[in-house]
Amino acid sequence: MIISPTAPAVVCLLSLGLSSAQEISDVWQTTWNRTSLFQFQNQSPVPTFTSKVASAISNIVVNEAKVYQPVLGFGGTFTDSSAQLLAGLKVAIFVDSTQHTANSLWYLDDELNELLVSPQLYVFASRRRPFCWPELPKNTPWCNRLFNGSYDEVDGDLCLNDLDVNSARPYIFEILKDIQSINNMLRVHLLPWSPPAWMKDSGTAFGGALQEEYLPMFAHYLLKSLEAFQSKGIKVYAISVQNEPMYETTTDPTTTYTPEIEGQVATLLKKLMIMKGFGDTKLIGFEQNWDQASGYATQLMKVAGGAFDGVAFHCAAGSVGQQDAFHAAFPEKEIYLTECSGTLGTDWWGDTKVWLDLFQCVNVTLTQEQWYMDNIFIGSIEHNAQTAMMWNLVLDASGNPMLPGATGCGTNGCRGIVTINGNGTWSVNQEFYSMAQASKGIIPRDIGGPSARRIGLAVQGTMSAALRVGAYVTYRTSSKDAPRYSLVVLNWNDNASSGWNPQPVTSTIEFRGKRATFTFPVGVTTLSWYAANITQLATREEDFLVGPMERDGHSIPSESGLKFLEFNPQSTVGQSEGGCSALQ
Ligand SMILES: *[C@@H]1O[C@H](CO)[C@@H](O)[C@H](O)[C@H]1NC(C)=O
Ligand SMILES: *[C@@H]1O[C@H](CO)[C@@H](O)[C@H](O)[C@H]1NC(C)=O
Ligand SMILES: *[C@@H]1O[C@H](CO)[C@@H](O)[C@H](O)[C@H]1NC(C)=O
Ligand SMILES: *[C@@H]1O[C@H](CO)[C@@H](O)[C@H](O)[C@H]1NC(C)=O
Ligand SMILES: *[C@@H]1O[C@H](CO)[C@@H](O)[C@H](O)[C@H]1NC(C)=O
Ligand SMILES: *[C@@H]1O[C@H](CO)[C@@H](O)[C@H](O)[C@H]1NC(C)=O
Numbered sequence: 370m371i372i373s374p375t376a377p378a379v380v381c382l383l384s385l386g387l388s389s390a391q392e393i394s395d396v397w398q399t400t401w402n403r404t405s406l407f408q409f410q411n412q413s414p415v416p417t418f419t420s421k422v423a424s425a426i427s428n429i430v431v432n433e434a435k436v437y438q439p440v441l442g443f444g445g446t447f448t449d450s451s452a453q454l455l456a457g458l459k460v461a462i463f464v465d466s467t468q469h470t471a472n473s474l475w476y477l478d479d480e481l482n483e484l485l486v487s488p489q490l491y492v493f494a495s496r497r498r499p500f501c502w503p504e505l506p507k508n509t510p511w512c513n514r515l516f517n518g519s520y521d522e523v524d525g526d527l528c529l530n531d532l533d534v535n536s537a538r539p540y541i542f543e544i545l546k547d548i549q550s551i552n553n554m555l556r557v558h559l560l561p562w563s564p565p566a567w568m569k570d571s572g573t574a575f576g577g578a579l580q581e582e583y584l585p586m587f588a589h590y591l592l593k594s595l596e597a598f599q600s601k602g603i604k605v606y607a608i609s610v611q612n613e614p615m616y617e618t619t620t621d622p623t624t625t626y627t628p629e630i631e632g633q634v635a636t637l638l639k640k641l642m643i644m645k646g647f648g649d650t651k652l653i654g655f656e657q658n659w660d661q662a663s664g665y666a667t668q669l670m671k672v673a674g675g676a677f678d679g680v681a682f683h684c685a686a687g688s689v690g691q692q693d694a695f696h697a698a699f700p701e702k703e704i705y706l707t708e709c710s711g712t713l714g715t716d717w718w719g720d721t722k723v724w725l726d727l728f729q730c731v732n733v734t735l736t737q738e739q740w741y742m743d744n745i746f747i748g749s750i751e752h753n754a755q756t757a758m759m760w761n762l763v764l765d766a767s768g769n770p771m772l773p774g775a776t777g778c779g780t781n782g783c784r785g786i787v788t789i790n791g792n793g794t795w796s797v798n799q800e801f802y803s804m805a806q807a808s809k810g811i812i813p814r815d816i817g818g819p820s821a822r823r824i825g826l827a828v829q830g831t832m833s834a835a836l837r838v839g840a841y842v843t844y845r846t847s848s849k850d851a852p853r854y855s856l857v858v859l860n861w862n863d864n865a866s867s868g869w870n871p872q873p874v875t876s877t878i879e880f881r882g883k884r885a886t887f888t889f890p891v892g893v894t895t896l897s898w899y900a901a902n903i904t905q906l907a908t909r910e911e912d913f914l915v916g917p918m919e920r921d922g923h924s925i926p927s928e929s930g931l932k933f934l935e936f937n938p939q940s941t942v943g944q945s946e947g948g949c950s951a952l953q
Contacts, residue, residue, distance in 0.1 A: 390417045391898045393878070393885055397809050399802045400892035401863060401871055407805045418883035418898075426832045427876035428884070431840050431854065432825030433903075438703075439820040440811040440841060441755045442554065443746060443804040445762035445786045446708070447545070450770050454763045454789045456540035542601045549603065554813065556606035558707070559594065560656065562622040563611075574622040579630065588637040595647050607651035607705075609681065610634050615657055615665060628665055631655075632673025639676040653705060655680040660687025662695040670699050679703025682754070689744045692752040706749035709741075710760035711784040711800055713768055741800065742859040742893055746807035747839040750823055757807075759800045761785040802893070809895040810839065810855035815846040821855070835862035835874045836889065844902065851899040854880065858896070860889040 393416040398405045445451075549555045563574040564587045571577020579587055591608060598605050614626035626634075631654060639652050654677045655666045666680045679702040682692060692704055742748070749757045761783055764770075768782020786800040811821035826840040837859040844852050856878065864870040871891035877884040880900070887896065 390419060390883075391880065391885075391900045392417050393887065393896050393898045395897040397806065397895045398890070398892060399806055400890050405892065407802050407809075416878075416885040416887050418878075418880055418885045421877065421884050421886065423829070423879060423884060424875065424877040424886070425830055427828065427830040427836060427874055428879055429836070429838055429840075429856065429858075429876055430827040430829060430879045431856070432827065433842060433854070433880075435825030436842065437823040437825075438753055438755055439822050440750055441556065441820055442811065443757050443808050444556075445759045445800075447541075447762050448760075449541070451761060451763040451785065452541045452544055453770055454765060455544050458789055458793055458795075542603060545603050546601070555604075557598070557603055558607040558609070558651075558653070558705075559598070559605055560609045560612050560707075561591070561594075563624045564590065569624065573619075574624075575619045576617045576623050576625075578625050579634070581630070584630065584634055585637055588634050588641060591634075591638050592641045592645060592647070595642070595650065596645065605647075605650055607653050607678075608638075609653045609656050610638070611656065613657045613683070614655070615661065628668040629672050632669055632676065635676040636673050651678040651703070652676060653679055653681050653703070656683065656707060658683050658686035659689060659691040662687070662691040663698075666695050667698055670702060674699065674702070677702065679705065681705040681707040682749075683707065684709035684744065689748045689752050692749065692754060696753040704752075704754045706745060706754045706757040708758065708760050709745055711798065713766075713781040713784045715781075715784075741803040742807070742857075743837050743861070746803050747837050747857055747859060750807075750839055757804075759786055759804070763787045763789050766790055806893040806895050807839070807857050810857040810897065811841050811843065814843045814853050815850075818846040819844045821853075824854075830876070832862070832874055836860055836876065848902070852902050853897050853899055855895060855897040858889050858894045860891050860894070863891050 394412055396410040396412055397407060398410050399407050545555075545557065549557075563569070564579050564583070566573050568579055568583035568587055568590075569577040570580050591610070595605055595608060610631050611624055611626050613623065614631055617623045617625045635652055635654060642648060642650055642652065654669045654673075655661070657665065659682050662682065666682070669680065670677065680695065682704065684706065685708075689706075692706075695702075696704060745757045745759075762785060764783055764785030764787075766788050768784065784798055784800070786804065787795060787797050789795045813820055821841040821843040824840050824842050826838055828836055828838055839857045841855045841857075842852050843855070860874050862872050862874055864872075873888050873890045875886065875888040877886050880898075881903075887894075
């Protein structure tokens, strides 16, 4: 197409929003007193970037020259409990609602449907536990696991012929498929809590370790689980070897691994995954608390770094800043924050609350909503995580369903991101609003388009401590479209520790040398603007754009340590004659 030299410039300026004043017109807010709950706020006048001076009280400086890790999204654990509640509701709606037919099964009404699965609003990120492998005792102190079997309960099934993911509740797959069908951003992350009991030295799912001679077998078991999910039409984004490999109890499915043994399973599994077409599926290690970032997590990378795409942390011990030590040692490895939970009965925002640490059963005094933003949805990303997730997507108002006699989350019970009651009513909790506010700043702008990335940020001024801020850019599929710049801002200037006096903070926001003014109420605000992509002009200090996330495939992990693990069906302990064609 031939066009005059002047016309296209005008078109470009308009379509890129290149007019010298970018406008902050997309603003979403949740206030401490819940008068706003993730609500769009019309701006009048619309805050505009001009040449005004920086506020001495608070000036948020956005530094797009620094581009950090991708931010994939936020989500929750799809436990058996969550699956059962969603499945029940699905049936209820299917029966009761004239608006839902067999061809359009929705779990909830249109509104929650949006909340849960719409890519416009909410990314279901990678944390899924659609199966709880082992048997569960009557008196588990843990939350909400209902399925009590592994995928292969046949003792000594050395060919894994009896591995059957249908032994998990079949609706788990139906629900995942339904969610996947309406949310193209769904990422499923599989995480076992124990190998089948017959592979362990304890002979039970509750504690003990994988017997070394079954190590190759268990790697095959994980591979076959991936294949089974694939055959069910579920795309698996990531798989881990073991939940909390340092934790052992006889009252809960647990398995201990040394970094060496976990690394050996992973090294063999990764090799199998590459051979069988799962080279793009992430293999994630560790899955325990922040306090071991320089301990177990680091050791695991030293012994088997070639096999792992990264590690996952939980929030129950240590502090989020410890993720940085791991990142500094292994900058090319991905970090996920995959577990944290709320407990029922804690206050929503303002009062100092007791946060019952579900894993250690200790009381931690925290202001919970603030804790979430400070440590999880702003904090973990600030400390290099690509995603942050909460334990239990859906529970009822009592933290059920659980096995009879179970006492999950202490006396209070766990709180899901969403509460669904027995009569089919539902509500979303503070976990949801924290997550929704954070998601709004990072959700891909284009369907199937690039993930957001964290960018550089500084908060200056006498009241800079009153704000906790994350800054992100979301590039576009088409170079004709302007990237979106977003801030997620917690104003926690409520004087909660010595009185109660929630005060707004008026701040300037500095971007490309210009500034806009915005008044943040106590609460969480997500705001966005668009500006032409000039990132290529900047020097990026830390550039993940050609990093692991963008890799097409994976190299074969190092063979070291694999020799004695080479799986030879003919020689496996107790193997019947003829070998296992299924495993070759
Ligand atoms: C596992 O669940 C089945 C029913 O689903 C039950 O018959 C069996 O006793 C349970 N096993 C344990 C160890 O709880
Ligand atoms: C946690 O603290 C509350 C309030 O002080 C107390 O009632 C409860 O028993 C404590 N729970 C545990 C498990 O220590
Ligand atoms: C549904 O159950 C919840 C929790 O028990 C209750 O608060 C609510 O009033 C019930 N709603 C209806 C319409 O029955
Ligand atoms: C924006 O700039 C970045 C950094 O140079 C580049 O990777 C990206 O492709 C650009 N996006 C568009 C849509 O031009
Ligand atoms: C915070 O609370 C303390 C104790 O009630 C009070 O003395 C102080 O003036 C309060 N500060 C603000 C800024 O409200
Ligand atoms: C709720 O809090 C916001 C922000 O602090 C404030 O502007 C608003 O007046 C409060 N509303 C009520 C009803 O207290």
